[in-house]
Amino acid sequence: MDPTYIALGGNLSDPARTLPRAWQAVVQALALQRPRLSRVWWSTAAEGAAGGPRFANAVGLGYTSAPPHAQLAVLHEVEARFGRERRVEGRHGDRPLDLDLIAVGNQLCEDATLTLPHPRAAARDFVLVPLLELAPSWVHPRLGRSGRELLDALPRASRTLQEGA
Numbered sequence: 001m002d003p004t005y006i007a008l009g010g011n012l013s014d015p016a017r018t019l020p021r022a023w024q025a026v027v028q029a030l031a032l033q034r035p036r037l038s039r040v041w042w043s044t045a046a047e048g049a050a051g052g053p054r055f056a057n058a059v060g061l062g063y064t065s066a067p068p069h070a071q072l073a074v075l076h077e078v079e080a081r082f083g084r085e086r087r088v089e090g091r092h093g094d095r096p097l098d099l100d101l102i103a104v105g106n107q108l109c110e111d112a113t114l115t116l117p118h119p120r121a122a123a124r125d126f127v128l129v130p131l132l133e134l135a136p137s138w139v140h141p142r143l144g145r146s147g148r149e150l151l152d153a154l155p156r157a158s159r160t161l162q163e164g165a
Contacts, residue, residue: 001033001063002105004071005135007118007127008037008058013083013096015056016040022082022097023060029074032062038130043160052094057161059102059130068104072114075099102127106141117141122150125159 006026008019019040027035043055064071082097102118109116121127122140128151131138138147145153 001065002107003135004030004032004062004064004104005102005131005138006060006062006071006075007098007100007102007121007131008060009055009098009100009126010082010096011053011055012094015096018082018097019056019058022078022099023058025078025081026060026075026099027062029078030062030064030066030071032060032064035060035062036134037061038133041126041130041161043126055126057126057130059127059134061134068101068107068109068116069114071104072101075101100127102131103138103141108142123154125151125154125161128154129161 008022009015010018020037023035023037026032038059041057043057066074079097079099084095084097100118101114101116102121104116107116117140118127122143122145128147132147132151135147139145140147140150143150
């Protein structure tokens with residue numbers, strides 16, 4: 001079984017409580033083995049949005065034999081259970097929960113419904129920081145660079161995270 005890395009985020013309906021509850025729903029739905037969840041981190045600003053509440057972010061790690069497309073379908077189902085309405089919110093809108101499949105082992109995928117690893121993970125401190133908390137030696141499967149190298153390469157102006165509430 002390959003390790004599965006899932007980014008969790010949200011900025012509505014008490015995200016500090018929502019993210020751990022959503023993670024438990026994902027763990028159950030995917031029958032994840034050895035599940036771990038990072039600390040919750042807070043972004044100073046929402047990506048691509050003006051105003052709105054700050055986003056809480058975390059990354060979960062677990063092992064499953066479910067194929068990546070099935071994992072993505074489960075993540076969308078869990079989002080809907082927690083009140084996410086993708087058609088209404090748009091790409092960068094406020095939302096109670098956002099679940100992104102970041103990577104599944106070293107698998108590469110690029111089709112109409114899924115890109116692995118996640119196409120923007122390497123440029124997001126709110127993904128890299130919690131991911132490195134769980135997997136300090138993680139290497140981006142497509143770029144061949146460590147998560148630490150990717151994080152260090154981000155411009156200071158794009159760093160948005162603060163630990164805790």
